[in-house]
Amino acid sequence: MESYNRSKLKGRIIEKFGSQRAFAKAVNKNPAYISLYMNGKVFLEERTIDEWAEKLNIPGSEIYAYFFAK
Numbered sequence: 001m002e003s004y005n006r007s008k009l010k011g012r013i014i015e016k017f018g019s020q021r022a023f024a025k026a027v028n029k030n031p032a033y034i035s036l037y038m039n040g041k042v043f044l045e046e047r048t049i050d051e052w053a054e055k056l057n058i059p060g061s062e063i064y065a066y067f068f069a070k
Contacts, residue, residue: 005069006038012056012066026055 010020017023020038024031036042044052044067053063 003040003070004067006040008069009056009066010038012058016056023055027052 013020013023017026020034021031024034027034033042037044049063049067052058053060053066056066058066
């Protein structure tokens with residue numbers, strides 16, 4: 001599995017929701033799932049990325065920087 005840098009995404013989650021747990025609740029996911037994603041253990045479907053980007057106010061032009069930075 002490829003390694004991606006999730007630090008920008010983590011920072012945005014904290015900025016907008018205060019914690020990964022609060023973000024997980026906002027996107028109706030288990031906090032453990034968010035943790036697995038942040039640690040590169042699971043992939044997200046495109047629609048999930050779109051949903052998260054919307055919740056986090058990430059413009060479409062910046063999705064790559066948040067979800068796919070190496």
